[in-house]
Amino acid sequence: MTEDDIATATGLPVHTWRRRHAAAFRTRVPVVNPGERLRLYDEEQVRAYLDGKSWPPVADDEDEPVAEDDGNAWPTAVPHGAEHPEDLLTDKxxxxxxxxxxxxxxxxxxxGYLPAGIERHGRTWWPRRVAEARRDAGDQHHQTPGRKPGDPRNRAPRPRHDPRIAEIAELTTRAALTTxxxxxxxxxxxxxxxxLLAAARTRT
Structure with missing residues (x-):
């Protein structure tokens, strides 16, 4: 969720929410994309904060009651092992x-070797379950035994017929495209x- 989303959930204009509540909220709920201009937050943590609940949640069958909120119930980062299949991941x-x-x-x-992803907040995201399914698939060709992640030999195979070339060729018939x-x-x-642009121009 963005801070605009959070403000909407509280029924306040975003500028009012930022003036009244942002400082306290930011000390309790960590951003999921540190260092980026658009602050993004985990929705489940946001909902728990707005509902006055502890995080991570305590299972209903646990013997110990949920402790009263003393200002220290929230972690400064998502706890290890708390990944959710529907978490939206950046390309990195x-x-x-x-x-x-x-x-x-x-x-x-x-x-098409990986789904196109979900467009949200001006960028593309992939659900964690999609990335893990691709990783665990038996036909994976993105990893080569004995080579470490980041090895230049692990690059994606270039498709025999790059669909981007045809698309760019079509776009150039409507308007000029630059590199x-x-x-x-x-x-x-x-x-x-x-x-890509040079190849597309040979087709026009």
Whole structure:
């Protein structure tokens, strides 16, 4: 959830929520994307905070009662082992699950080897269950025995017929595209964008 989402959940305009509640909230609920401009928070932790519940939740069948909130019930990070199958992962986090580079994740998404992902808050996310299913699939070719994650030899195989080329060729019939346009659209580097654009121009 963004802070806009949280403010909406409390029934307040975001500027009012930030003035009255943001400081206390940020000391109790950690962001899931430290260092990024758009603060994002785990929805389950947000809901627990807004409902005045402890985190992580205590199972109903546990003997010990939930302690009163003394200001120390919340962790400064998601506890180990608390991952949820529906957690939305960035390309970098998905890459960590698969043991590959984030650029390879984006390449897989364009070739269909990995689902296209979910567009939210201006970026693409992959549910944890999707990344783990790809990792655990028997036909995986993103890892090579004996090679460490990040090894340049672990790059995604280039498709024989790159579907991006045809798409770019079609787009160029509508408006002129620059290398920067291609790089931004497909999340690739400048050299790859140049190669794709050059190949597309030979088809127009």
């Amino acid at each position: 986090e998905t890459a960590n699950v698969l043991g590959i580079r984030d650029a390879t994740v984006r390449a897989y998404a364009t070739t 920067a346009d291609v790089a931004r659209r497909y999340g690739v580097g400048e050299r790859t964008a140049q190669r």
